[in-house]
Amino acid sequence: AQSVTQLGSHVSVSEGALVLLRCNYSSSVPPYLFWYVQYPNQGLQLLLKYTSAATLVKGINGFEAEFKKSETSFHLTKPSAHMSDAAEYFCAVSDSSSASKIIFGSGTRLSIRP
């Protein structure tokens, strides 16, 4: 069975500071990995995805994530936080070997301090 653990339900950073949201996954087969973002009162939007190509994946709004198989991690980073980045971020995993459901983590709420 696949699972995702997001470390830290709430992360607060200052505007202009580095954003680091942690995600560890568990999968018995090569995974697909995703980060989704949910802005207040909106639906979920795909931020970026890993599908076994390059291990460093770039997404929208300056975010990127690195797949590290040895650490079973897929942490999300952004060099400089903007106020508009305040949102809920979800890491997710699915099985790359067959069509399968996507399992989400519990989410990390990112707050930006002026």
Next chain:
Amino acid sequence: GAGVSQSPSNKVTEKGKDVELRCDPISGHTALYWYRQSLGQGLEFLIYFQGNSAPDKSGLPSDRFSAERTGGSVSTLTIQRTQQEDSAVYLCASSFPGWPEAFFGQGTRLTVV
């Protein structure tokens, strides 16, 4: 429309009543997912449809919950004898064959009073 459409957007129901939530996936998307998002919680997987295969119902929390997908397109999530703990946002998503990511609708906010 171009995106996943869910209806109604809001539903208030009395405890013990049955409710039906509808999802229209993006045209051509063969996979369809239902998730539940409770206040302050993550996304809880409920059920997954993929083409003509038997659905993965492993996330349904009780036998009061059921879902069907007619003609490989529209899906209905039914909750029977609703309880207050069923109050949540129910999210539907769909994906295209060969694309791993899912595209989400805006959700149905269900309130059981």
